[in-house]
Amino acid sequence: MLRQVYILSVTLLKFVVKLIKKMKKKQAYFGLPEEVKFCKKCVISNQRPSSTIEFKNEKGEKKKVINFNDDGICSACVYNEEKEKRISWEDREEKLKKLLSQFRSTDGSYDVIVPGSGGKDSAFTAHVLKYKYGMNPLTVTWSPHLYTDIGWKNMQEWMHTGGLDNILYTPNGILHKEMTKNAFHNLLHPFQPFIVGQRIIGPAMAKKFGVKLVMYGENQAEYGNAIEENTNPIMNMDFFSSDDEMNMKFGGVSMKEYIETGKYSKDDFAPYIAPEKKDLIKAGVEVHYLGYYLRWDPQECYYYSVENTGFQANPVRTEGTYSKYSSIDDKIDPFHYFTTLIKFGIGRCTYDAAQEVRNDKITREEAAYLVKKYDTEFPEIYFQEFLNYIDSSEDEFWETVNKHRSPHIWKEVNGEWKLRHNVSLTGTDDKN
Amino acid sequence: MKIVVIDYGIGNVKSIINSFEKQNIKAILSRDKQVILEADGLILPGVGAFSHGMNNLNKYGLVPIIKEYVKTEKPLLGICLGMQMLFERSEEFLNTEGIGLIKGSVIKLPIESSNKIKLPHISWNEIIPKKILWSNTILDDIKVNSNMYFVHTFVGNPENDKDILSITKYHGVEFCSSIKKNNIYGCQFHPEKSAETGLYIISNFIKICRKIN
Amino acid sequence: MNKIRIIARLDIKNDYVIKGIHLEGLRKVGNPNEMAIRYYNQGVDEIIFMDAVAAYYDRNSLSEIIEMTCKDVFVPITVGGGIRKIEDIQTALNAGADKTAINTAAVRNPNFIKEASEIFGSQCIVASIDAKKIANNKWEVYVDNGREPTGKDVLEWAKEVESLGAGEIMITSIDKEGTKRGYDLELNKLISELVSIPIISSGGAGSKEHISDVIKNTNIDAVSIASVFHYNIETVDSLKEYLINEKKIQIRL
Numbered sequence: 067m068l069r070q071v072y073i074l075s076v077t078l079l080k081f082v083v084k085l086i087k088k089m090k091k092k093q094a095y096f097g098l099p100e101e102v103k104f105c106k107k108c109v110i111s112n113q114r115p116s117s118t119i120e121f122k123n124e125k126g127e128k129k130k131v132i133n134f135n136d137d138g139i140c141s142a143c144v145y146n147e148e149k150e151k152r153i154s155w156e157d158r159e160e161k162l163k164k165l166l167s168q169f170r171s172t173d174g175s176y177d178v179i180v181p182g183s184g185g186k187d188s189a190f191t192a193h194v195l196k197y198k199y200g201m202n203p204l205t206v207t208w209s210p211h212l213y214t215d216i217g218w219k220n221m222q223e224w225m226h227t228g229g230l231d232n233i234l235y236t237p238n239g240i241l242h243k244e245m246t247k248n249a250f251h252n253l254l255h256p257f258q259p260f261i262v263g264q265r266i267i268g269p270a271m272a273k274k275f276g277v278k279l280v281m282y283g284e285n286q287a288e289y290g291n292a293i294e295e296n297t298n299p300i301m302n303m304d305f306f307s308s309d310d311e312m313n314m315k316f317g318g319v320s321m322k323e324y325i326e327t328g329k330y331s332k333d334d335f336a337p338y339i340a341p342e343k344k345d346l347i348k349a350g351v352e353v354h355y356l357g358y359y360l361r362w363d364p365q366e367c368y369y370y371s372v373e374n375t376g377f378q379a380n381p382v383r384t385e386g387t388y389s390k391y392s393s394i395d396d397k398i399d400p401f402h403y404f405t406t407l408i409k410f411g412i413g414r415c416t417y418d419a420a421q422e423v424r425n426d427k428i429t430r431e432e433a434a435y436l437v438k439k440y441d442t443e444f445p446e447i448y449f450q451e452f453l454n455y456i457d458s459s460e461d462e463f464w465e466t467v468n469k470h471r472s473p474h475i476w477k478e479v480n481g482e483w484k485l486r487h488n489v490s491l492t493g494t495d496d497k498n
Numbered sequence: 499m500k501i502v503v504i505d506y507g508i509g510n511v512k513s514i515i516n517s518f519e520k521q522n523i524k525a526i527l528s529r530d531k532q533v534i535l536e537a538d539g540l541i542l543p544g545v546g547a548f549s550h551g552m553n554n555l556n557k558y559g560l561v562p563i564i565k566e567y568v569k570t571e572k573p574l575l576g577i578c579l580g581m582q583m584l585f586e587r588s589e590e591f592l593n594t595e596g597i598g599l600i601k602g603s604v605i606k607l608p609i610e611s612s613n614k615i616k617l618p619h620i621s622w623n624e625i626i627p628k629k630i631l632w633s634n635t636i637l638d639d640i641k642v643n644s645n646m647y648f649v650h651t652f653v654g655n656p657e658n659d660k661d662i663l664s665i666t667k668y669h670g671v672e673f674c675s676s677i678k679k680n681n682i683y684g685c686q687f688h689p690e691k692s693a694e695t696g697l698y699i700i701s702n703f704i705k706i707c708r709k710i711n
Numbered sequence: 712m713n714k715i716r717i718i719a720r721l722d723i724k725n726d727y728v729i730k731g732i733h734l735e736g737l738r739k740v741g742n743p744n745e746m747a748i749r750y751y752n753q754g755v756d757e758i759i760f761m762d763a764v765a766a767y768y769d770r771n772s773l774s775e776i777i778e779m780t781c782k783d784v785f786v787p788i789t790v791g792g793g794i795r796k797i798e799d800i801q802t803a804l805n806a807g808a809d810k811t812a813i814n815t816a817a818v819r820n821p822n823f824i825k826e827a828s829e830i831f832g833s834q835c836i837v838a839s840i841d842a843k844k845i846a847n848n849k850w851e852v853y854v855d856n857g858r859e860p861t862g863k864d865v866l867e868w869a870k871e872v873e874s875l876g877a878g879e880i881m882i883t884s885i886d887k888e889g890t891k892r893g894y895d896l897e898l899n900k901l902i903s904e905l906v907s908i909p910i911i912s913s914g915g916a917g918s919k920e921h922i923s924d925v926i927k928n929t930n931i932d933a934v935s936i937a938s939v940f941h942y943n944i945e946t947v948d949s950l951k952e953y954l955i956n957e958k959k960i961q962i963r964l
Contacts, residue, residue: 365736372732372890379735381843381885383858388767390735390858427737429725435768512807516782546832611907613930618834618878620909621932622714622756622963645714645963647756647787649809649834649878669713691787691809693751 095409095472097128102411102475102487105140108420109433109489112140113410113475125252125318146424155361162359166199169279176204176231178279181268183207183217183395184224184232187283187364189371191356192230195281197374204275208267209236210396211246211260212451216380217395223376230375233271237263237337241330246398247456248317254409254470256456257402259316259338266340269351273341278350284362285355311339363425364392385445386414388436400445401452408467411475411485413441434489442485499707501525502537504564506554509543509580510690517690517700529558539707540567544579548588548604548652551579552596561597568599573681573706575636578650581677581684585654599682601657607650609671618651625664625675625687635663636683636702637676644695646675646687653686681710714961715926716756716933717951719940720913721746722763723773723792729763730941732889734841734857737763740941743776744783750940751784753947756963758788759812759881759935765793766815766855774806781807791839791881792856800827804835812839812881815854818861818868821875828876836879837911838872840865842898843885850898857885865898866905873906880906881935884914891917891938894925903930911935919950923958 094100103112114132133141171177178195180203182188188205195201205224210217225232245259268280312322316338324330341351356362368391371377379391385400386407393399400414407413419433428436453463468483476483477494486495501518503511505527518525525541526533534540542564544551555561568574576584585596588604596604611617622645625637632638648666653673656662663683666675677684683703689696721728727739728746740746747758758780762773773790780788790803791812800811817824817838828836841857842850842865850865869880882902884895894915903910913935916922922934939945945953954960 365738368736369732369738379733381853381857382860383855388858390733432764432768439767510804510807510809512778512781512805513785513809516807517785519782520785545834550832613904613907616713616907616909616932618908620834620879621716649787651833688787691785693754693786697785 094474095470098410098472098474099131100474103134103138104487104489105134105143105420106138107143107430108140108423109416109430109437110140110142110420111410111412111416111487111489114140114412115406115410142420143424149361153361158359162356163199165279165354165359166195166201170200171202174202176202176275176277178203178281179268179272179275179277180205180281181208181264181271182283183210184221184228184375184377185217185393185395186367186371186377186391189220189224189228189375189377190367191281191283192224193228193370193374194360195356196230203230203281204271204277205230205232206267206271207232207234208260208264209234210398211242211455212397212448214395214397216378220377220395223378227376228374235267235271235337238334241324241334243455243457244324244329245316245319247458248319250317250401250405250456250458251462251466252318254405254466255402256398256405260398262314262316262338262340266338269341269346269353272351273345273349276349278352280351280353282353282355282357283367284357284364311335314338314340364421365425365427384414385447386443387418387440388415389418392418397448397451398455400448404445405467405470407442408470408476409472411487413437413443415440415443416489438488438490438492441488499523499539499704499711500537501539501541501704501707502534503527503541503543504534504560504580505529506551506558506560508551508554509545509577511543513688513690514541514543514577517697518704520697521701521704523704529560531563534560534563535567535570537567538572538711539703540564540572540574542574542576542580542583544577544583545649546579548579548582548590548596549592549594551583552594555583555597564597565599568682571681572710573703574683575703576682576684577690578686578688581686582652582654584677584682584684585656588652590652600654600661600677600679600684602655602661604652604654606652607668607671607673609669615669618649619668620649622646622692623648623666623668623675623687625666628662628665628674629659630663630678632663634706635678636685636699636706637663638702638705640695640698640702646685646689646692646696648675648687650686654684681706713932714963715931715954716911717947717954717962718757718759718789718911718933718935719747719750719755719947720759720761720935720937721941722761722937723776724763728941730889730937731763733885734763734883734888736889744779746941747780748783750947751786754951754964755786755947757786757933758784760788760790760792760808761812762790762792763856766858769793774802777803777806777808789837789881791837796823797827797830800831800835804831810835810837810878812837814839814841817872817875818852818854818863821871824872824875824877828878833876833878833908836877837881838869838877838879839881839883840868840872841883841885842895844895844898848897848901853885857888866901869902869906873908877908879909879911881911881913883935887915888913889938890915891944893917893921894934896925896928899925899931900929903932909933913937917944919945919953922950923954923960926954926960927958 115129178201180192192203192205249258250256272280380394403414422428423433485493487493515525582604583596584599586598588594624643661677661679662674663676663678675686689699728741729737730740787809789810790808794813795816803811841853845851852861852863887895899912909932911933912931916939
């Protein structure tokens with residue numbers, strides 16, 4: 067009898083210990099891969115999310131991430147190698163010319179929509195389509211939340227010096243701010259509503275103006291979406307069209323729920339409602355990437371835009387990175403990158419540096435050094451403006467931020483948050 | 499052919515050595531008495547302050563060695579500060595004593611600096627003969643008005659006109675840009691930094707060393 | 712009249728000469744040693760090597776390039792980028808450089824210029840100033856290769872470095888640099904009228920006319936040229952010929 071009790075209690079004890087151990091195990095948030103790995107060629111980590119259909123993005127969703135092959139190399143680097151070796155850019159340019167000749171207008175009307183902000187990439191895209199390939203582009207800008215001075219200046223120069231037409235579309239600020247606030251607190255993804263509108267504006271304007279061709283600059287496969295997506299020049303329609311409007315989510319809250327508060331009506335959502343797939347197909351709208359047809363090099367876009375569209379780099383270094391010319395038009399932008407640092411352990415510098423390693427501007431060692439130096443820098447300059455924009459206090463900001471730190475990425479050490487793993491292998495859990 | 503460049507911790511000796519290397523001569527950097535006395539040709543380099551240069555020369559006991567070398571009548575070439583230190587004294591800061599092989603003092607360029615007249619004198623400037631004919635000297639075959647590279651604020655001012663090998667004008671003010679006294683030569687400019695003309699002067703020096711030995 | 716010096720400026724990253732715009736961008740344009748020799752053979756008066764990424768990587772690493780170049784190039788060589796302490800200057804001079812250009816370290820500690828010029832002599836010390844226009848006739852000093860503003864006024868700083876013992880000033884306009892749209896004439900005019908040490912003008916030349924403009928309209932003593940040479944817009948000799956014969960400017964031939 068005593069022996070049976072003994073065996074039972076030991077078994078029970080073992081079970082309890084196992085349970086405790088299981089509970090203590092670092093559960094990765096967002097369904098991210100448990101083990102943090104860094105690409106052997108560039109500096110990106112396997113936590114980097116792929117592009118998602120943003121208006122389906124809701125709280126607790128499992129994220130699709132960049133793929134690493136068996137050699138520990140990320141898909142962006144793999145694609146890059148292909149780009150170098152196997153693609154014939156002469157053939158691709160021929161394809162571009164053929165494509166454009168199908169859409170080129172003969173009556174002076176616009177024949178291609180180029181969405182963009184006048185940053186180096188869209189500046190290059192629009193200018194080269196007009197002045198090299200003889201198209202008649204209409205550039206359309208989905209307004210940044212809060213224009214920086216340099217961003218506004220570059221946008222204006224795009225028109226005045228670059229010689230292009232533009233429509234600037236600014237959504238209702240009251241709704242946009244509320245969505246952004248929700249997106250920040252529910253998803254730690256303040257840019258989510260912005261991205262919804264940004265993806266839609268190209269096809270939406272195309273439909274409005276009776277233009278069939280929409281041309282973006284770079285393809286996200288450059289940065290790690292599935293390679294298969296880059297063998298196709300056409301953007302997947304799911305990104306910008308929906309068959310179920312009322313359930314489109316903004317900041318994790320559905321359109322239906324916003325309307326139910328009584329503050330908004332369906333009218334307010336016009337900028338965010340994706341055109342219906344069948345309407346786009348009927349109108350013959352196609353969305354292409356110029357990066358499929360021309361060998362894409364963001365640094366060369368910088369030189370081109372300085373020389374042709376009056377682009378100017380920021381006079382100061384952008385916080386969180388070493389660069390001065392990438393993505394400098396929105397004061398909220400630094401918080402987009404800061405939140406990716408919190409959620410995925412990689413910040414703005416990692417993105418910039420990884421791209422420059424692939425394009426042979428810097429070595430992996432240099433990239434790792436830069437990441438160590440800048441990746442975790444807090445964007446102080448526009449912090450107060452951001453807090454005002456999302457109508458939150460500093461305490462609320464940090465509360466939300468800390469809630470989203472996945473335990474498999476972050477460790478609290480003496481009241482400070484530290485990365486468990488970084489590309490220089492000096493994280494708290496890295497074996498030195 | 500043993501060319502020795504005096505090592506006293508001052509001067510861009512690499513370029514001097516390279517300019518000899520260009521003529522297939524391996525110049526040696528040394529402050530050893532034996533090595534210096536056995537040289538076929540001796541170079542005294544230098545940039546910067548006169549007092550600093552003399553301090554270092556004295557620290558290594560080089561002044562008597564240089565004087566002894568000169569007695570052998572083998573060629574010596576002082577460059578820039580090296581030329582200045584051949585004089586008796588300098589007015590830079592306090593009156594500092596030089597090696598004293600050339601009669602005269604080192605003085606500041608007698609010119610008022612302003613935003614039109616810059617000091618230090620950093621430029622390419624022309625050399626012109628004074629009394630000495632250039633043939634059979636280190637300036638043999640050099641075209642009159644050739645441009646040499648100058649960088650200095652002070653100049654050596656020989657008491658004896660006969661010691662002046664070339665003069666140069668800076669904003670109308672004439673100064674001595676190179677000297678010759680028997681086999682003692684000095685260039686205020688830098689032959690090792692004066693492109694092909696400068697290299698030619700180096701090769702002239704080598705020729706003179708060869709003739710003597 | 713003083714002869715104006717024509718200087719080729721080579722910005723270096725690792726093994727390459729690079730050329731940016733507004734001190735940004737790392738486009739490769741050639742091999743440092745080859746290019747330096749080429750310009751020397753064409754008759755350039757001086758060469759400047761700037762380590763373009765010293766600020767990012769907290770290092771300076773041009774010694775090898777300088778050593779190699781000194782074997783074949785017999786005109787003055789200036790080295791800059793990441794010169795932070797006395798030892799760095801010594802290393803550069805030992806490698807064969809004649810002058811060192813100092814920017815960030817001097818702004819953070821102006822006494823560094825005083826110390827360096829006392830040890831090595833003023834003629835070795837070039838104060839490198841990167842200027843960004845902030846208002847009419849007003850420029851701000853930037854450090855870390857044009858990345859960090861300092862709140863310092865360029866003209867005031869120029870006077871200060873002169874009094875600290877710098878032998879020359881190299882003034883680079885960040886606004887014009889790499890644009891090939893001409894030098895910042897206002898900036899160069901004002902600074903060259905303010906100090907009595909030689910001024911090297913840097914940033915913006917895109918044509919031989921730009922170079923003649925800055926010489927004729929200011930008191931500068933030397934021009935630093937990058938894009939015009941690196942992109943083969945002019946060779947050193949074609950430029951000199953134009954300046955001497957057509958513009959009657961005094962230059963070493």
